Structures are given as C-alpha cells and as structure tokens.
Amino acid sequence: MTVSRCRVLRFYDRQQSRLARLVIMGFVGVTLMCFMARLVPAQESNENKRELIRFDRIQLTDVYYSEGAHAGDLNGDGQADAVYGPYWFEGPAFQQRHELYPAKPQDVNGYADNFFSWVYDFNKDGRNDIFVVGFPGTPAYVYENPGAAGWDKPWPKHEVFDWVSNESPHFTNLVGDDTPELVCTRDGFFGYATVDPDAPLAAWKFHTISDRIAAERFGHGLGVGDVNGDGRLDVLMQSGWFEQPTDLNSPRWVLHPANFTARGGAEMYAYDVDGDGDQDVITSLAAHEFGLSWFEQVQDGDRIDFREHKIMGDRRSQNRYGVLFSELHSVNLQDIDGDGLKDIVTGKTYWSHHRQSPMWDAGPVVYWFRLVRTPNGVDWLPYEADSQAGIGRELSVLDVNNDGLLDMVVGGMRGAHVLIQKRAQVSPGDWDAAQPKPYNGPVDDERQDDQASGFGERVPGALEGEELKVARVSGGHTSNQIMASFNKGKWSNNAQLFWTGGKPGDELELVLPIKTSGRYQISAAMTKAVDYGIVTISVDGQSLGEARDLYNRPDVVSTGTVDLGQAELAVGDHKLVVKLQGANPAAVKAFMFGLDFVQLKQL
Template identity: 35%
Template sequence: MRRLNLFAAASALFVSVSALVAQSPSFAPDGTFAGSSLSGWQQVGSAQWSASNGEITGTGTGLLIFNKPAQDSAVYLQFRCEGECNAGIVMRTTKGASGVSGDLLSIRPQELAGYHATFDESGKLAEHTQLRLAGGQIRFAPPPPAAGAPARRFTPPEPLPMPAGAMAPLQRPVHGLRNGEWNDLEVLLDADILRAFFNDGGDAVSVATENMNGYGPFALYVGGGTVHFRAIAYKDIAVKTQPKEQVSPNFHMQRINEFYYGWSAAAADFNHDGKLDIVSGPFIYFGPDFTQSREIYPAQIVNASTNYSMEDWVQHAADFTGDGWPDVVTTSHADGGKTGAVLYVNPKGESRRWEKLTVVAPIDSEETVLADVDKDGKPELVYMGGGYMCYAKPDPSNPTGKWVVHKVSEHGPWPAHGVGAGDVNGDGRIDVVGAYGWWEQPAQNDADTKWIYHPAPFGKWGRTSAGGAKIGVYDINGDGLPDVVTSMQAHGWGISWFEQKKSASGEITFIPHEVMGHLPSESAGGVVFTEPHASTIADVDGDGIPDFVVAKRYWSHLDDFYDPDPYGPPVLYVYRTVRDKKSPGGARFEPELVHNLSGGGSDVLAVDLKGDGNIDLVTSTRSGTYIFWGTRKQKKTGSQ
C-alpha cells in the first residue's frame, strides 16, 4: 500500500502511508502528517497551534491551512476535544477580501453538519449557510427541491429488532461524536457532494456544495477550547491509478464478455453435448471454448456507473423442473426484494429464449446459495426474505409454479449480506448460516418448525450493514470440528475464520481469527482490500482441503464515494487453507493474487470446466465475464 509522497513539495512533514497509527483511512493516502513542526501550514486567526510527533493541537479560534490545494480530495484524521467540542474541517479554502471561505464540516456536540462558511481575519466564523442534504449512492447532487419541499437523501433502513429473548451478537457502531474521546473522521469532497464518516459508521454528513469548480487546500478549524488532531492523511481523489495487470502463474485468463450484464455465473451442460457450459446474466456460453453464446432472456447492457443489473445478482443452474435438462435461476434483491428468484426453463435444445417464471419472492439477501438442505438429492435455495432465513424448493406437483418456502428462523434483523449452508454441529444435517449466527436443523424438519438459533458474530457492522458474501463451513484446522470462514463486510473490510470449540456437554462456541483487517500488519500476507463482496469455497490447490476464494467488487455500489475505497484495484484472491499447529487456532490462510483488474460481483464460481482435475474460477463483474483456467502442475500439501 505504499504510495509516493506527493506532499514532498508542499511539506516535508508528510511521510508515507506506513506511518499510520491505530486506524487507517479507506483510501491509500498521498501522505500522512508525522512531524513536530508546522512548516507547510498557514495559520489564520488567534488560535495557538503546535505540533508534536504527528499530533497537532489547536487552542482558541482559528484555522490551520495546509498549503497543497486540490479540487476533489479526501482527509482522514483522528481528533479529540477537551471539553465541549467546537471544531471542523474546511475543504476547498479560498482567500478573499472578506476572509477565508470554504465548505465546512462542523463538529459540535449537537450538530454534525455541512456549511458554506466564511471566516474573518481573526479566525472567527463570520458567515455560514447550511448546505442541503444530498448523497447516498450518487456522485452528483440532484437539483435542489422545489420551494417548500423537504430536502432528502438516501438513508438505509434501520435493522429489525432481534427475536424476543435473543441477544444480538453484533452491535451497530455509533455514527456520531464521542465527546472527550478520540474519534475517527473521514471527509471526502468529490464533485459537488461533501461526505463525512465518523467512527467507521455510516455517512453522518452528506450534503450538496452547489459547486463543482471550487479549488483550494483543506484546513483544520477550532472554534474555542482545545482540540487535538492526529494521523492526518490526505489524498487528491481526482487522480486515479490503474496498476499493471497481474495474473497468477497458476491460472490462465480468458475474458468471454466485456460488458456488465450481471454479478454471477453458474455452470451446467445446458445443450446436452457432454461439455460444461457457463451461464452469466442473459447468456449461455457454450463449452469447451466458450466463444459462442446465446441469450436466454433479452440482453441489455447496464450503465455500471449509475445503474445496477436488476436481474442477475446471483445465478444458479440445476434441473429444477425434473425433466433431465438443467435450468437457470437468477436471484435478485432489486425492487425491495420483489424481483426475487426467477426460473428460466431450458427449452431442451430449441434455439430460442427461455420461459421466465418468478418462483420465490421476496428475496432480500444479495447472496443466495444452493444446498441439499433436506437431503432429498436435489438442491434447495437458501436465502433471507421478509426478515426470515429461508430455504425454498420446487413443488414436485407443479415444478414451474411457486416454490415451497420454509422459514427456518424467527423474524429478525438478518442482513442482506452473508449466507451459507453446512453441517455446523456434525450431526449430518445441513444448517443455515448468516452474519448473525447459525440455525440448527432439527431432527424432525417440517414446514412449521423453527430451527434453533445460535447467535455468533459472523459479520461486522461498518458504514453499511454487517455480513459478507458466501459463508464457508468446513474443518479448517483438521481437528474434526466444522469451522466457519467469511468476509465480514461486503461493503467494508475484513475476512475472518471462526474456530469451533465444543464443550463436554456439546455446547458450541467460536473463537475468531482475523485473516484480513484494516491494516497490512493485521492481515495475512499484508494484503488489504475493501468490498469483499464475492466469495466461494473450493479446493483450488488440490490438497484435499477447501480454500477460500474472495474478490473485491469495483465501486461496490455505484461510481461514487459512498463506500470505502471504491476505486481500489478490483482483485481476485485465493486464500489457501494451511493447517499449521504453530498458527493461532491451528491454521492460517495464505493469499494468492489471481488477478488485479477484474474482481468479482456477488459470487465466484469454482468448477472444473475441462475435467482435468484443476479448479477453474469464473467471475462476472462490471468489466465483463472472466474465466481463470487453473493450470497448477503440482499439488501442495495443506498441512504443516
């Protein structure tokens, strides 16, 4: 993550990213302040400013302006107020006859807000106009509302309450100011939207500046009392960097489509020629070379900058109708979950589009998985819908009609991210796993029986809801007990595995082990990336032990700064499971970069397409659909 120090000409007191303390910004900074001198800063007003070992302290009233101007920029810092807080960050500062003007993020106990502000020569706030609400999943502020109409911005819904008597295993972060304590703050001004994120929570401030053409440096502001600032990092976010393309020597890349139609792929022999084919979005790509394709529903390219593919969020293939021909099911959380699961019926070799039938709705999870939950030899669809963890299956008496839905959980706050299925307790029955824990399948599983809920923190809240992508259940450390591995925030940071412990009485608990955190020092192989929105489990290296495959979704939502580091390289990694008694929990994960310019969508397909014994990976992303052909020559052992 090291970057060239672009502050060098402006201030020798900014050093490389490696000097960051405690927490870190979501962006890779151009530099971070680590000095004991204010050379390179300009003081305005009567405040007393000092610097020591990277910490800047301001007392009184005034501004401290950094001398590197920019138009679109991001600032990260930690701050602590002595007494009542009256502070701020001013972006795009300019000097004029009336003083210093800019866009102010105001930090006060009862107010976190944005203003266009002017400060007089004494550093006092002379004029300020509150900026209207804007933001959410957009880059440019919408036009001002009509006179008298309320200003609005996108606000994610509040989570549902926990079921009666159940304790929440995850706590939502406090988004606002922690008075008297150190606070993390990230401010981004891009185009005409100013966003501020406090303490790794949601966007506490998101406002329209009404001006895309402003230009100037950022400034620290104190309005009275004493305020301490540290870990100050800065980036010119108008500058984007594309790294040199890398493909692992263990894989060969084939790009079979260059456009955004969806976020998933599945494989089956759709035309009964004995070769596996791939379905991704509206197209079947015919094996073995995948150079021919045919649409199963009308294909239309999506503008990935401002829109989502509303149909293919996750795609599955199996013989759902029981006629011997593999069908396709796409699942989508679009339109408030109403899009649901759509069945496309294989026309048995006829060269035409496939019949389309909605079989399950609502589906509110962005991830869905197939698993033979009831051990009838046929896969069921596992998902969250309407506040319930569910699985659904075709009605044998009407295979193209509405599917039979089994609600395994009580009504609760189960998030849209993080779904899995596996035998957690080793009783031979498939359990359902989510970001808030797991649901134990009872010995007698009927439509009216709710499964036993076991809370567990298989996710983490951040700027948006907790949970990752597909959750894996397998014996990671070789002790005979199934463990869990998952990304922690699909729109944030983190990968962890959870070591199962079982008491003499049979009680199951989990010990978390971090695989990837915020910082390289916390992460396997020093690898850190955000938006781990696509994942799967497969024995990629052929050692008999499943591995964890995970990818970053570029932009995560849309082409804006709603999410952390949305423009970072879209990477695809295999985290190889290595059983190692010297590692915490008896195992570790070794990351292997497969590709650094594609990433993933909502899942990763892992399948042996050629039948050569190598696992191949298929991803569908904003830049197209990719096959990464496994080419390993030697298999490694997964134990040490």
C-alpha cells in the first residue's frame, strides 16, 4: 500500500498557520467528535494550551461501488485525488469526479466487483495509473492514465494478473527491486506477482513461496514486514510467517508457525511496538467478528515466538477503555499524531457479511488507537475518527491535502469518504474531557456473539456435533470426546465429535436434519490443534466455502463460529460431508478433525 509520510509541525505559531490554511481551503464536511491530544511546548500566553485532533468528513458518494478506496495524484497538479470503484475525484475539494469505466452501482446484499485500488505510474510516462483488484479469485487490471484529453472517457484497461485471492492483498516492494509486487495468494499458494519493467502492462509472473496451504479463493489475514530483523521483508499470515530467503530463486520460503489468529483478520504488520528492538506483530483476529491484538516477539535461543496482548476483544471489558466493535476487515498502521510512534487505524466494515456477523447493525465507526509507551508497558488509546463512514476491505491513510497531517480515505457499503485531519488548541479542561476514560463496567459482561460463554453450556439452537448421526466414514473412526481438560478454548456442551485415523481423501458423512424447507445460513464451530488437518465441507454435494486449516500450535482451541455458506434445504435429511484435504506443513500429520456444533439460520 502506497502511503505518504509527513512531518508534523509542533510549535503553536506554525500550528496557527496550518489551521488558517485548512480554513482557507474550505473543505466541506461534517465535524465529528473524535480525539486525542498532545501537550504543546510552552510559549508565553499559550503555555497552557493543548492540542486536539479531530477528523472532518467529506462524502464522495453514498453509492456502493467498491470495498475499498485509495488516493494519489492522477492529474499532475500536486494534489492527491481519491479513487473509489469506477470514479476518481479531483483533490483537494473532491467535488469533480471522472469515470475510469462505466459506473454501475453494486448490490449491497452481495459484493462488489471492485475491492482494492492503488495509484502507481506503471509505464513511467509521468502519469499515475490505477491498479485494481476485484472480487477474490478474479483477475487484476491496470487502468492506464490517458492524460487530460482522455479523462472523461473510459481509461485503457489491461489485465495483468489472472487470479488474486486473499482478502488483504498488498501492493508493496517486497523483494527490494525498483517496482512494487502484488503479495497475495493464488490457487491455494502464498506468493507474489512481479511486474516486468520492460512490459509493465503485460501479464505479471506469480512466484509461489509456500505449499498449497492457503484458501483457494478467499482467505483472511496477510502482511509484509521484516519479522526477524535480517533486512529482508517476510510474509505474514494467520498461522505464521514465511522467511524471505537470500536466494529468491528458492522455490519455497521457510514457514515459521505462530498462533496469531484462528480465523484470520486483515492486513498484518511487523513493528516494534514495545521499543525493545525486535519486531512484534499487529493483526485483527477475525475479519467478520471481533478482536485486535499485538503479539510481542519473545526469543528462546534462536527460536522466535510470540506472546499475545489483546487490544480489543468480544466484550467491552476486554478493552481498557470499554471500546467494542466488530468486523475489523481492514487495518492500517501509521503515525497519526506525529509523535514518532505508529498508531493503528481500523474500523467497522459495515455489512461485511450482511446479517451474519455479530453486531452487524452497530454503528459504522472509524477508530485510531494511539500507541503510548510507559514504564508500565504499552497502551493503545482509542479515539473515534468518525461514526458514520465505516470502512471497507481497504482503508487508506495518507496526506491528501499537503498540510503535513495524515488523513483517511475509506470506501465500502456506505459509499466513500475522505476524513481530513484537523487540530485545535484547547484548554486543559477541554483536553481532559476528550480523553478516553478507563472502563469500569462489568468484567464478565455477555459475549456479543452466540458462542457458549462457559464450559458445559450449549449454544442455543445448535446441532451438537457429538449428537449428529454418522452415516459414513471412509477411513478411521469417530467418537465423542469430552473437552473439559482443554482449558484454552470453549466447546458447546463441553464435547465434540472426534474423527481420527483418516487420511487425505477420506470423507466423514453426517446426517443434517431439516424440519422446515427454506434457504439457510450454515455455520459451524470446529477444533484446532497441532495434529489436526485441512478440511473442506459440503452439503448435498454443494461446497461450503474454502478449505479450513485446523492447525494450531501449541494449544487445543476452538475456531469459534465460522460461517460456511448458504444452501436451499428441503424438509428431511441431508448429507453434510467433511473431506480431509491434507495438513499444514508444520502440523503433526495425524489428520484429526473435531466438530463442536453446526448452526442453521433460516434466511
């Protein structure tokens, strides 16, 4: 992701000048109450003033065209222009828009054909082009900037890559050459696509760095960063990181397993959070559910391991300041306040799984979490940047108006918005009133999803795995397993259906009883452990989503509720089939499988 860096002016006389420029520019937006503050150096009558940050919202459109938005200078005037789906909007006012291709509003009850965009001059003609990645599993295109004479008609379109998967791809300089690479997955492989500098608009070449362990089409959680500090960028994913080799001709990068997140979040980052000199990892925990954590790097000899520190969980008591929202499907890491430490920017990807996600109808917020290092450790102070814009699957942070302050460009189901950073000098009392306050509510308040809240409790309305009828098993055997001894996770009814002895290709067929005909959302909770396999799930021959990697190290844990897909089901018994596909390279090859429960929600 291409992001501008900024230098923040600290003295009050410069701050006054900057605010004056912002007022003169006349941005139209809704001023929202979001905010952090920082002490301004003492200067005569202003020695008691403190500085608040807020963001003013400019709506580009309220129509759903894309799952992400970006910005860059497209018309050569030195000002960043915003890009959202089929349109680009001239900065800094963002009122004049131009089509890249014929605009067609997208169905908010489905998903757009445009997910991500980046601004880059591919053919080195002095004009920035637009690189677009669409729905997972579809091609990527470069829209070639035709210059002013062609801005009001469709831009030339070039297919440069045939298949982009993972819902958090990165366009960044991974291998240290002159041109950025597209880091993504393709057909189940992690890897990166390179641009031929002599033919940048021709087909790009994909380099695999893994065995076939990624989700074939979708998949969550992906990042780029120098995890081990050797000066080479590595690739992060939900259950580990791939170490970049010294020889890029190596067919596979070494995978170092790490238990970051069972379900996969969004963009992942390697960053020295605690200032101890090594690289920690930042990630959301479930793109369509809850959770945000940083993972402290700890070393045991030559071995790198990670210790989780939760920033925000699935209840208010799991954030120091009581902040709670779901669907963190995009995360950015930038120094919002200019103090030299990078802050987390994220928000709610509103309607990301429609009515399937917990708290789906809560406010479409955008937040930034200010990193603070203290003698007692690390803190992340939460500030609401906006309460109406929400985010999509791409949240961009850059200085769009050349004032030295980082702004936000967001797009998704609620259209597209630019959030302009502004600052004001306020009294100590006003500054204190705007600061996050420690949470003092219940510490065991109810979870916000439908998972069991304690051992032995049944998830209401769920079909317990251990109670489903086994119609057929092609290899190995099944049994009911009590899960009380595994204290790192929670299982409905304190039990699971346990399948052992199977091999890749074997199938477990269960009877799924339906009492009322209709269309159903099918969800399940499964178990993850060091000796569990990779499985696919189908109902009556219809595939339900991508392959599920159930490897986890070192603990036995639950996946939590996983949305599998939708199916039309008539009254009667149906075939729910689990098929073993293999195992994570780091797993003990026992190919085990555990089913906690299945949930059916009639739509």
